[in-house]
Amino acid sequence: MFEQLPRNPGTALKLALVEDQRANLSAIERRAASLPARRSLKKEWQAAWLLRAIGLIDLTTLSGDDTPERVRRLCAKARNALREDLCIALGLSEPVHTGAVCVYPTMVATAVKALASTGIPVASVATGFPAGLMPLKLRLEEIRYCVGEGAAEIDIVVNRALIFAQDWPALYDEVRQMRDACGDAHMKTILATGDLKTLRNVARASMVCMMAGADFIKTSTGKEPVNATLPVGLVMTRAIRAYEEETGFMVGFKPAGGISSAKDALVWMAMMKEELGRRWLEPDLFRFGASSLLGDIERQIEHFVTGRYSAAMRHAVA
Numbered sequence: 001m002f003e004q005l006p007r008n009p010g011t012a013l014k015l016a017l018v019e020d021q022r023a024n025l026s027a028i029e030r031r032a033a034s035l036p037a038r039r040s041l042k043k044e045w046q047a048a049w050l051l052r053a054i055g056l057i058d059l060t061t062l063s064g065d066d067t068p069e070r071v072r073r074l075c076a077k078a079r080n081a082l083r084e085d086l087c088i089a090l091g092l093s094e095p096v097h098t099g100a101v102c103v104y105p106t107m108v109a110t111a112v113k114a115l116a117s118t119g120i121p122v123a124s125v126a127t128g129f130p131a132g133l134m135p136l137k138l139r140l141e142e143i144r145y146c147v148g149e150g151a152a153e154i155d156i157v158v159n160r161a162l163i164f165a166q167d168w169p170a171l172y173d174e175v176r177q178m179r180d181a182c183g184d185a186h187m188k189t190i191l192a193t194g195d196l197k198t199l200r201n202v203a204r205a206s207m208v209c210m211m212a213g214a215d216f217i218k219t220s221t222g223k224e225p226v227n228a229t230l231p232v233g234l235v236m237t238r239a240i241r242a243y244e245e246e247t248g249f250m251v252g253f254k255p256a257g258g259i260s261s262a263k264d265a266l267v268w269m270a271m272m273k274e275e276l277g278r279r280w281l282e283p284d285l286f287r288f289g290a291s292s293l294l295g296d297i298e299r300q301i302e303h304f305v306t307g308r309y310s311a312a313m314r315h316a317v318a
C-alpha cells in the first residue's frame with residue numbers, strides 16, 4: 001500500500017515561474033523517440049506491469065450514443081477487469097478492477113449506483129466538455145451538478161483562448177474557481193494539448209493549472225485531432241517535477257486519447273518511472289484515460305497465460 005499524499009492546495013500565481021517554463025523541441029523529440037526503443041519487459045515482468053496498468057485505467061465511455069445500459073456494462077467490466085480464468089491462472093485471490101470509470105455528467109448517477117460498495121470512483125467530464133466554450137457560470141454549475149450526482153473526480157477542460165492569449169491570470173482564476181466548485185472531488189485539468197500549438201504553451205498552461213490547484217493534469221479529451229503523445233507527456237511530467245521542486249506537492253498525470261495497446265501502456269509507464277519515479281505508478285498519481293486499452297491488455301495477459309491470442313471480439317466491452 002502506498003502512503004496517502006496531501007492534496008495539492010495550489011499556490012498564488014507566480015508569473016515568473018510560469019514564464020520560466022520552456023520546452024526544447026528537438027531534445028524532447030529525441031528523448032520521446034528513445035522511449036519505445038528501450039528493451040522491452042519480458043514474460044512475468046510484463047504480465048505484472050500489465051496487471052498494474054489495469055488498476056491505472058480510467059475506463060471511459062464518452063460517446064454521443066452512450067446509454068445507461070452501456071454505462072452499466074462498462075461498470076461491470078471495471079469491477080471484474082480481468083476474466084476470472086485469467087485471474088485464477090495468475091494466482092490472484094481477488095478480482096482486478098480499474099482505477100475509475102469516466103463518463104458524461106448525465107451518466108454519473110448510473111455509474112455510481114453500478115459501482116456502489118466497490119471503492120471504484122466515478123469520474124465525470126465537465127465544464128462544457130470537450131470544447132469548454134460555455135459561460136463560466138454554467139461550467140461551474142456543471143461541476144456542482146456532477147459532484148451532487150456522486151462523482152468523486154471531475155475532468156475539466158480549460159479555455160484554450162486564454163492560453164493563446166497568454167492570459168495566465170484569467171486562466172488561473174477560472175481553474176481556481178473550478179477547483180473550488182469541485183470541493184472534495186479531485187480535479188483533473190484537461191489541457192487539450194493537440195489544440196495548444198506549441199510545447200511551450202503546454203508547459204506554461206500545465207504550471208498555471210497546478211498553481212490553481214489541479215490534482216491531476218491531463219493531456220486530451222480524446223476528441224482533438226491529436227491526443228496523447230510522448231513529447232507532450234514529457235513536457236507535462238517535467239512541469240510536474242518543477243512544481244514539486246517549487247512547492248513540495250506531487251500532482252498526478254493522465255495521458256488520454258488514442259492509447260489503445262498494451263505496448264503503448266508499457267511505454268507510458270516506463271516514461272513515468274524514469275521521469276518522475278516509482279511513486280507515479282500508483283492510481284493516485286497516474287491514470288490512463290482510455291476506452292479500448294483494457295481489451296488489448298487482457299488479450300496480452302491471456303497470451304502470457306495460455307500461449308495463444310484470442311480474437312479481439314472476445315474482449316469487446318473493453
Ligand SMILES: O=C[C@H](O)COP(=O)(O)O
Nearest residue numbers: 222256257258289290291
Ligand atoms: O479521457 C479519455 C478519452 O476520451 C478516451 O479516448 P480513447 O477513446 O481514444 O481511448
